[in-house]
Amino acid sequence: MDKDNEILNLKKALERQKLARKQAESFMESKSLELYESNAQLLNLNESLEEEVRRRTKKIEEKEKQFKALVENATDIIFTIDLNGFFTYVNPVAQKIAGYEEEELLLMKFSNLVIESHREEVIFHYLNQINQLDEISNLDFPISNKNGEVIWINQKARLIQDDNGPKEFVVISRDITENKARNESVKQSEEKYRGVIENLKLGILEVDTEDKIIKAYPQFCSLSGYSGEELVGKSPAELFLDESSKEIMKRESQERFNGVSSVYEVPLIKKDGEIAWVIISGAPFYNSEGVLEGSIGVHLDISERKEMESALREAKLKAEELNKIKEMFLANMSHEIRTPMNAIVGMSELLEHTGLDNTQSKYLSAISSSSKNLLILINDLLDFSKIESGNLSLEMESFNLKKLILKTTEIVSLKADENGVDLISRFDENLPTYLKGDSTRLGQVLLNLLSNAVKFTTNGMVWINVNSIKKENNKQVIQFTVKDQGIGISHNEITAIFNDFSQAKASTTRLYGGTGLGLSISQKIVRLMDGELEVKSEFGKGSEFFFTIAFDEVGEETSEEEFHDNYKIKVDFNHAKILLVEDNPVNSLMATTIIEKWNCNVYLAENGLEAIDMLKSTSYQLILMDMTMPKMGGIEASQIIRNELKIETPIVALTANAINGDSQKCFDAGMNDYLSKPYHQIDLNRVLAKWIEDQEKAKTKTKTDTLYNLSKLEEMGDPKFLKKMIALFLVETDKAIVEIQKAIVADDFKGIKATAHRIKPSINYLCTPRLFEAVKAIELWEGQDLELIAKTNFFLEEMQLALAQMKLL
Numbered sequence: 001m002d003k004d005n006e007i008l009n010l011k012k013a014l015e016r017q018k019l020a021r022k023q024a025e026s027f028m029e030s031k032s033l034e035l036y037e038s039n040a041q042l043l044n045l046n047e048s049l050e051e052e053v054r055r056r057t058k059k060i061e062e063k064e065k066q067f068k069a070l071v072e073n074a075t076d077i078i079f080t081i082d083l084n085g086f087f088t089y090v091n092p093v094a095q096k097i098a099g100y101e102e103e104e105l106l107l108m109k110f111s112n113l114v115i116e117s118h119r120e121e122v123i124f125h126y127l128n129q130i131n132q133l134d135e136i137s138n139l140d141f142p143i144s145n146k147n148g149e150v151i152w153i154n155q156k157a158r159l160i161q162d163d164n165g166p167k168e169f170v171v172i173s174r175d176i177t178e179n180k181a182r183n184e185s186v187k188q189s190e191e192k193y194r195g196v197i198e199n200l201k202l203g204i205l206e207v208d209t210e211d212k213i214i215k216a217y218p219q220f221c222s223l224s225g226y227s228g229e230e231l232v233g234k235s236p237a238e239l240f241l242d243e244s245s246k247e248i249m250k251r252e253s254q255e256r257f258n259g260v261s262s263v264y265e266v267p268l269i270k271k272d273g274e275i276a277w278v279i280i281s282g283a284p285f286y287n288s289e290g291v292l293e294g295s296i297g298v299h300l301d302i303s304e305r306k307e308m309e310s311a312l313r314e315a316k317l318k319a320e321e322l323n324k325i326k327e328m329f330l331a332n333m334s335h336e337i338r339t340p341m342n343a344i345v346g347m348s349e350l351l352e353h354t355g356l357d358n359t360q361s362k363y364l365s366a367i368s369s370s371s372k373n374l375l376i377l378i379n380d381l382l383d384f385s386k387i388e389s390g391n392l393s394l395e396m397e398s399f400n401l402k403k404l405i406l407k408t409t410e411i412v413s414l415k416a417d418e419n420g421v422d423l424i425s426r427f428d429e430n431l432p433t434y435l436k437g438d439s440t441r442l443g444q445v446l447l448n449l450l451s452n453a454v455k456f457t458t459n460g461m462v463w464i465n466v467n468s469i470k471k472e473n474n475k476q477v478i479q480f481t482v483k484d485q486g487i488g489i490s491h492n493e494i495t496a497i498f499n500d501f502s503q504a505k506a507s508t509t510r511l512y513g514g515t516g517l518g519l520s521i522s523q524k525i526v527r528l529m530d531g532e533l534e535v536k537s538e539f540g541k542g543s544e545f546f547f548t549i550a551f552d553e554v555g556e557e558t559s560e561e562e563f564h565d566n567y568k569i570k571v572d573f574n575h576a577k578i579l580l581v582e583d584n585p586v587n588s589l590m591a592t593t594i595i596e597k598w599n600c601n602v603y604l605a606e607n608g609l610e611a612i613d614m615l616k617s618t619s620y621q622l623i624l625m626d627m628t629m630p631k632m633g634g635i636e637a638s639q640i641i642r643n644e645l646k647i648e649t650p651i652v653a654l655t656a657n658a659i660n661g662d663s664q665k666c667f668d669a670g671m672n673d674y675l676s677k678p679y680h681q682i683d684l685n686r687v688l689a690k691w692i693e694d695q696e697k698a699k700t701k702t703k704t705d706t707l708y709n710l711s712k713l714e715e716m717g718d719p720k721f722l723k724k725m726i727a728l729f730l731v732e733t734d735k736a737i738v739e740i741q742k743a744i745v746a747d748d749f750k751g752i753k754a755t756a757h758r759i760k761p762s763i764n765y766l767c768t769p770r771l772f773e774a775v776k777a778i779e780l781w782e783g784q785d786l787e788l789i790a791k792t793n794f795f796l797e798e799m800q801l802a803l804a805q806m807k808l809l
Helices: 002-045 047-073 092-098 116-132 177-199 218-224 236-240 243-257 303-352 358-389 401-418 439-455 506-512 518-528 560-565 585-597 608-617 634-643 662-668 681-699 719-745 749-766 769-779 785-807
Strands: 077-082 087-090 136-144 150-162 165-175 202-208 213-216 262-269 275-286 292-301 397-400 422-427 434-437 461-472 475-484 534-537 543-553 576-581 600-605 622-626 651-655 673-676
Touching (some): 002 165, 077 092, 213 218, 218 275, 236 243, 243 262, 275 303, 439 518, 439 543, 576 608, 585 681, 634 651, 634 662, 673 681, 719 749
Antiparallel strands (some): 077 087, 077 165, 136 150, 150 165, 202 292
């Protein structure tokens, strides 16, 4: 009977053990869930940690599933020991875990398996259970199996008693080694993330749905100057924000209620009254049932960044102000230098056509050479300023590559002869004749390189090699190389050769002259063309400069430069009356002398006020207007002529400024064209022919044959806009006419039709339907080429008459 009771008690004990095990499992699952929720909350603390936390959480979930499966399917370790600690029974799992056979275990004490560092603790635990007569105890400790492996076990021991008192222990154990390791990993992970967050200096704040602070983390307390106790229960908006920022916070809080996370920045008022700018990353958080409990705000102090931004804004304003001052200085310098330069260039050209002996010709040549050098200097400085401010742009036009190279070498040939230099040009036979790009800037780079090569070479050779590297997608990749046998550059000095205002040695400037800007500007221009100017050199053995540029290849056509080379100076303007407004007496004398040679009558005014007085009583066919004069400059005078006197005589600005935007000021003031000083006779002649001849043509047309129609623009009711549109139309259409004339010469019928297509919309707005239909017919022409040329020539004649009529408005 006692045995039956004992078995019954043992069964009950086993049932209680099972129940305890289930409770332990439930406890562990609950803790795992809490751990998961903690990790989920960490996900919201900082966006930069989201991915890492997500990965860790997933890993933990997977391990929890593995552990749960192990617990559900594994057979427990079951054994009994007497009060002296000797095994009296072991099940197969116990044998497997311990690594000993049953016979071996039954001769051992249980404590022999316990790791020595925990043995005393375990023995004391079970002696205490016997003394206290505790029925069940639970203990975790490590054991070592026969192979020396350490295994952590969770052990539940039931003390069995009989009438004589304690008798033995019935023990159920399970291997918790993996669980132990997992808990340690989670602990390390939590410590790691806690350390990361603390090192990131992120202030974290938890707020409930009533906008009350639940918890303030230490970094936030340090940021705000408040303790955690002072913050709990307070509204962060009321405590930290000014009125304007409260609206931002209110809007953001509503986003949290809608389950939306966001990032924003506000100024935070600290406890001591100082302002700390913070970026807040806000996110909602939920309980286990998915109910919104509040939001978490992660605060990053960006006060230093704000101070830097403020300092940068202030520095930018100062830099812009300095840049304006520099541009004003350069504009004034340009005017002051170009004005006398204009007289020097003009008078030199006039002097060339007088009877000069050899000595006088030599002196004149020296004057011309010096004026060219001075102009190069001022152009270098202006180009440098434009490049610095990002205002230098490239003009994409077709040009003859070989002709450009030959012209450039021709410019330096005289200096080459003086230095005893043989100048050799080599061209790849595969080079195309025509390319599309900025020939002026390319020529400027090559002229700089060739001038330097000749300047630093005495009794040697200078080569310019132009080679076609490859052709791809209708682009020609061309390499330019300028090589000399000059003084060369040392290895230490070559690294600074492209720096602004830099030459290899200070003595170089004294011996050879120059600003030290040529190579710097050349490098910047080549980079604008998507290339890189490079150099190879050895001191005393010469230098080699080279760069590679990709150009669009174009068909056989006449370039802009070649077209103007064919221009013939007109020598008779049939006593045209021209008003010259110029305060510099030498420039006045020069311009008058040139213009009167072409059968013109020139009338002088020294400033804008005199010009206005003269225009009140006399009409002229053309006004040449200087920009900068005493009493009244050209801009103000032109505005009065257009707006008050209502005089529409063409006005051409004579400007000594070369700063970007100067030409636009001319057009805005009502001027029709501009001529930059110093100008040559051919430039002045073109301007006179353009504006005086067109007027004569227009006068031959009857009033009933008007070719312009401004009604569409007049409907807008803005006279100033109308004048600007007319001025722009005149300039752009003149260019288009030149393009079409060039295309006719080159039999480029696609080019004719393409240009017609481009100007068709503006002709529709400013010209009669007859001209619009004519340009439209050219654009869509599919017939014979000769007929197209005939139609185009007739259209150009009509278009030039229309422009001439519009210039009289």
